[in-house]
Amino acid sequence: MKLLQNKVAELFENGTINLMIGFKEALTKQPVPCFIEKASEIEQLIYTKDCKNNLSVYLHKPEVKQAGKIGILANIATLRALVQLTSENQFWDIEKTVLTVNDKEEVIVFSDMEEVEAYVQANFPEFSEEDLKLLDYLESLSREDRWKYWTEQFSACIKCYACRAVCPMCYCPQCTVECNQPQWIKTSAQTTGNLEWHIMRAMHLAGRCINCGECGRICPVGIPVHLLTVKMNQDLFKEFGTKSGFALKGDYALNSFKPDDKEGFIK
Amino acid sequence: MSEFEPKIVAFVCNWCTYAGADLAGTSRTQYASNVRIVRFPCTGRIDFMLLMKAFENGADGVIVSGCHPNDCHYTSGNFHARRRWIVFRSILDLIGFDTDRITFSWVSAAEGKKWANLVDEVTDKIKAKGPFTDLDKLDGVQLKELYDEAITK
Numbered sequence: 053m054k055l056l057q058n059k060v061a062e063l064f065e066n067g068t069i070n071l072m073i074g075f076k077e078a079l080t081k082q083p084v085p086c087f088i089e090k091a092s093e094i095e096q097l098i099y100t101k102d103c104k105n106n107l108s109v110y111l112h113k114p115e116v117k118q119a120g121k122i123g124i125l126a127n128i129a130t131l132r133a134l135v136q137l138t139s140e141n142q143f144w145d146i147e148k149t150v151l152t153v154n155d156k157e158e159v160i161v162f163s164d165m166e167e168v169e170a171y172v173q174a175n176f177p178e179f180s181e182e183d184l185k186l187l188d189y190l191e192s193l194s195r196e197d198r199w200k201y202w203t204e205q206f207s208a209c210i211k212c213y214a215c216r217a218v219c220p221m222c223y224c225p226q227c228t229v230e231c232n233q234p235q236w237i238k239t240s241a242q243t244t245g246n247l248e249w250h251i252m253r254a255m256h257l258a259g260r261c262i263n264c265g266e267c268g269r270i271c272p273v274g275i276p277v278h279l280l281t282v283k284m285n286q287d288l289f290k291e292f293g294t295k296s297g298f299a300l301k302g303d304y305a306l307n308s309f310k311p312d313d314k315e316g317f318i319k
Numbered sequence: 320m321s322e323f324e325p326k327i328v329a330f331v332c333n334w335c336t337y338a339g340a341d342l343a344g345t346s347r348t349q350y351a352s353n354v355r356i357v358r359f360p361c362t363g364r365i366d367f368m369l370l371m372k373a374f375e376n377g378a379d380g381v382i383v384s385g386c387h388p389n390d391c392h393y394t395s396g397n398f399h400a401r402r403r404w405i406v407f408r409s410i411l412d413l414i415g416f417d418t419d420r421i422t423f424s425w426v427s428a429a430e431g432k433k434w435a436n437l438v439d440e441v442t443d444k445i446k447a448k449g450p451f452t453d454l455d456k457l458d459g460v461q462l463k464e465l466y467d468e469a470i471t472k
Contacts, residue, residue, distance in 0.1 A: 190413065198415030203457055228368070236368050243457035248371050251410060255367055258406045280410055287409045292402070306406065309398035311388060315405050318423040319437065 056125075057094050059151065059159045063123055064091040069149050071119035073110055075103045085110070089119075099125060099153045106264045108133040108220040111146065123149045129264035131172050132297035133220040136262050138165050139300050142223065169300050176298065179263065183282045190279070202247070208273040209246040211239075215253065215267035215277050221260045228252060254280040259288055259305025262297035325379035325445040327354045327438070330365045332397075335386035335427045342431030350435035351442035354382065361385070363396030367407045370421060375454055380420045380445040382437065387425040397425075419444070420451060 063069045076086035076096040083103050086096060087110075108130045110116050126134065131152060137143060150162045152171070162168045190198055213229070216222045229237045229249055237252065238245030254261075261281040268278030288294050292313065294305040302308075331337045337358045343350065359365055362385030373381050383404070391397045404423055411418050422441050426434045 187413075193415075195412075195415045195417065198413065199417075199453065200415070202414045207457070236372070244375060244454050247414070247454075247457070248368070248375070251371065251414070252368060254410050255403075255407060258403075280413065283413050284406060284410060287406065291405055306399070306402055309395060309402050311398060313398070313401055313405070315401060317408065318401070318404075318425060 053098055055157075056099055056151075056153060056159050057097050059161060060088070060097060060123065061091050061094050063149060063161070064094070067121075069121045069123035071116065071121070072097070072123040072125070073107050073116070074123075074125035075099060075105070087116075097125070103127055104129075104266075104269070106130050106133055106218070106220055106266050108137060109218060109266075111137070111143065111148065112220070112223045117146055119146075121147045121149070123151060126150055126152050128152075128172070128175055128177050129262065129266075130220075131168055132177070132262040133264065135165070135169050135172050135300060136260060136297035137220060139302065139304075140260075165300055173298065176295070177263070179282060179286065180265065183265070183279060186276060186279060187283055187286075203243055205275045206246040206250060207243040209241060209250070209275060210273060211241040211246065211249065212272060214270045214272060218266045218270045219257070220264075220266075221257055221262070222253075228256070250275075250277055250280065253277070254284060257281055258284055259294060259307070260296050261285060323446060323450060325353050325442060325450070326377060327380040327382060327441060327445060328373040328378040329354050329356045329382040329384065329438070330359060330369060330373075331356055331382075331426075332362045332365075332385035332392075333358055333360050334392040335390060335425075336384040336434065338428035339426040339430045339434045342428065343435045344431075346431055348431055348435040350438045353442045353445075354438045361391065361393050361396035362400035363391075363393065365400060367403065370407075374420075374451060379448075379451045380422070380441055382422045382424065382441055384424040384426045384434075384437070387427055390427060417448075417451070417453065420448070 060072055072088040074086055074088060074097045075083040077098055078084040081102060083098060083100060085105050085107055088094060088097060106129050107124055107126065111122065116122065134150060150168055152160050154160060190201065216227065237248050261284065263282060263285050265278045268276045271277055288305045292305055296304060331340065340356060365383055370381050385397050385400065388397060408418055424437055426437065
């Protein structure tokens with residue numbers, strides 16, 4: 053912990069950063085995000101295995117961008133998000149310094165995104181076993197039962213859009229769900245509209261979702277929405293061999309094609 | 320009661336399938352009249368939300384059709400569309416949506432006969448399946464029932 057704090061203090065001192073996004077202790081077990089603007093506040097900065105939030109979502113916020121030079125303490129999911137977002141040219145207007153703490157509790161300060169890319173590729177996260185188990189279970193059900201399961205889940209959705217707010221890949225200034233000419237998605241929290249919303253969200257994240265699972269974790273009514281994107285990521289890798297948040301260069305899965313892509317359903 | 324006549328919405332591309340359907344018409348090929356054709360510039364333009372909206376607004380089946388691979392007027396629109404459909408189908412499948420009601424096809428401008436057969440086939444398939452009510456059943460208040468009730472009063 054001291055090591056991390058010293059490193060960040062150093063960065064503040066030599067003017068590399070003037071805002072640090074990291075974690076601080078909370079009343080509950082899981083640490084919460086914190087914003088450090090001066091060196092005197094550094095003592096609250098911590099990093100543990102329970103630091104799960106994907107902090108890269110804050111880098112889209114204008115009030116954060118204002119700081120100009122931003123340090124970000126990243127877990128592996130956040131690093132992956134940073135790689136994906138860089139490949140989508142999202143960080144042209146800020147200078148960021150990326151820090152992480154590896155398994156041996158060493159603090160790494162990356163000098164550029166190429167280093168982050170190499171680190172991500174060396175430590176590429178697998179799908180969580182819990183998610184795979186749930187998916188296997190769902191896939192073992194009949195179609196009607198799956199439909200029943202998901203429509204029951206979606207009927208609980210209150211359309212708070214927390215899944216969108218927490219997602220680092222959902223940065224469009226205007227989302228299709230807010231478009232009212234035409235009204236693609238019903239605004240009231242009815243099951244049909246909820247279903248359409250979740251399908252649309254998953255489709256717009258196809259090939260871009262970096263599988264941090266924040267959407268499922270944040271859902272106030274406990275819908276496992278992240279399973280849709282987990283399944284999608286699995287399929288994209290199986291069908292096209294693409295991985296999101298893996299490389300700084302290159303197209304994302306739905307932005308590119310191969311003439312010999314295989315499918316078995318087009319007549 | 321008369322036989323169930325399904326409503327089928329076909330999203331087709333301007334350059335191949337629409338011309339194919341046109342050929343079926345000009346060569347006086349008889350096929351099921353259940354299909355409503357919506358013409359698009361390219362299959363790449365056919366957003367998945369349009370399919371959802373078709374079902375929401377009462378379609379019983381949907382056909383999506385465009386140029387064969389390598390025949391796209393815009394070179395690569397159908398290749399992009401193909402990838403999108405693969406992902407879209409897998410998500411619908413996970414959710415348990417009845418993917419048999421969506422038929423994807425390649426029909427070229429010369430395949431009037433194939434188009435007529437496709438529409439006949441899909442119509443028969445959807446007739447056997449019956450009306451699509453999965454979405455109607457979801458929302459507690461069924462507007463159609465309320466409407467029918469109000470009309471009869």
